Amino acid sequence: MNNTVISVRGLGKAYRIGMVNPKHTNFRETVMEAVKTPFKRMRKYDDDFSTDEPDTFWALKDINFDVGQGEVLGVIGRNGAGKSTLLKVLSRITEPSEGEARIRGRVSSLLEVGTGFHPELTGRENIFLNGAILGMKHAEIKAKFDEIVAFSEVEKFLDTPVKRYSSGMYVRLAFAVAAHLEPEVLIVDEVLAVGDASFQKKCLGKMGDVVKHGRTVLFVSHNMDAVASLCTQCLVVEKGRASEKLSPEDGVKAYLSLTNADGSVPLRERPRIQHRTRPAIFTGLKITSGSGHPNVVQTGDAVTFEIDIENCEDLKNVTCGIALHNERSQRIVFFHTLFHSGFTFAGSKAGKLICKVPSLPLVPDSYYVELVMSDGYQFIEKVERVDRLDVVFANTLGTGKIPSRGQGFFVLPCDWKHEG
């Protein structure tokens, strides 16, 4: 491929465990440690540590891929999978431990909006400062100044120190500067998840714009909608290793199946809120639907929650509920036995609670499931973020279009007509 812009070969990044988060507790401890084991401490911060040592953790290992000119490569994966490390290596923030990457063209990375913003400086001053930090020339910032201000919608407050800005204004200004970068290669980490819904849409539009003009973009996101709509190719990162380049659809699918095969901590051992301490009641949750994948449901489809319960032989007349929260922790729906007839509960050593929802018309997004059991006054047990439920697009309205995240919470049918 001769139009390769980014070429990554055998890239790896190792951290020595303990170095990722060195202890700097207090002066006395530091001195004592240094006195007791002076060489260990020096070795710990030595640059060229051997990567075969047992306390080495490979955040990235053996990454290989090429990105061609004008491609938009989505990098997806769970938290801690190594996506951010990959972006940090490619943006030269941290150095790889092995392998190499070659990049052609001016690179800009946006791992955070508003890096270097100073709260005491005014909006105007911060535009210049942040622009310079992002690598823009003074003349370039000056030329785009009006555009940046218009995009940020904070004209009136340009001469106010940004510490007096609302968080929304702050983020809008910060993104506006970043959005006017014109690098050949743009590396973006999840910065679209800022601001209110309408601003998010504007940012997404701006990103789409950048893409249309033949720039090469590396884009990390948890927003599967954005990945599917903006990216031309997709890389799924898991435990420091990257998949082949996939089509966005396949990438999103691979990611969803990853998120659901979460074997981390069994529900039984998860922290929970209990009014009176007792053995765990909720011990398992299974979410099934017509989609075939566990924990993935198409908008408007039926979904079944099966909750395993234990240790509740002493309980009678309890109520149970399943709540779905979105990523911004807004409670979207609440399925609770209080609102529905036909539920009786007699204590048992172990059993199952089954909740069938005939239709779940939520907008495509990720939702978190919360389980509660109460005696009418107090929580007997409540477990937050038990599992994730991904609602994915379905053509329920027959037009190929449905509201998306930020445009509403539900996908409901209706009739429109014009009279008169």
Add this chain to the structure above:
Amino acid sequence: MSSSVSQLELTKPLETHPPVVDYYSQAELVIRPRRGWIPVDWKELWTHRELLYFLAWRDVKVRYKQAILGVAWAVLAPLLSVLVFTLIMGARGLGTNKSLPPDLKDHTGLFLFAGLIPWMFISQAIGTGGLSLVNQQNLLSKIYMPRLFIPASTIGSGLVDMCISFGVFFIWMVGAGYTPSPQIVLLPFLVLLTVLLSLGLAFVLSAATVTYRDLRFLIPFITQIGMWLSFVILPYKSVFNKKWEYVLLLNPFFGIVDSFRSCMFRGWGWQPWHLLSSVLWTAAVLAFGLFYFRKTERRFADIA
């Protein structure tokens, strides 16, 4: 998933970019692990020079914001120090001003001022420069930039203060009717040396503070003890006799602070050795600072 194509259609393109991107006119950037000694990338520093200016400009702007007297502090702060130390020196019993040469006897304030100007600059550079990296970790962990600029930019606001101080100093000198010695023409060179020495120190200390936060506690001591060991206040001649004063040159700050005085005050005596020692110290500290900073730089983001 295709639903969200509609999101893009909702937002009209806001402007037109230059549509053609010429990737091949650009040099290829190679990212790979580096070992050992990493030379300073002067070319990169030069292309990003505007950033250095903006960072320094930010520090200057922020320094006196929301202070009622604002920039007036740049004039008041050194004058207050001079006043306090003049009172101490003139105190009965201490009488340290008696050890001053005859032409300076009536100009204790000027004598102190001349030493305090470089010292205040150095201690500010060590203090703010040394903590510049740990205080702005986002600049290390969220973006790539020539990181040498972060400690270097802190020198800028010190430089502005120093210029203001010199202004006040010369007004005082003229007002008091003191005629300086001809070596005063070396003053710009001394200022340059002070800046370079401070840069070197800021590089070493800021890089070391990223790894060893202990320096956060040590830096204030360095500046306090350094002031006395460099004889910024007490005239060293009142403590050391001629035979032993060369020991003082082991202190990297002594030569430079004294050179400021010896190039201006006739009676104090021109001391080329002090100047030479400060040139050597500056070269050594700056070279080591650059070397150490570059060596540790690639791990900053991992341990910051």
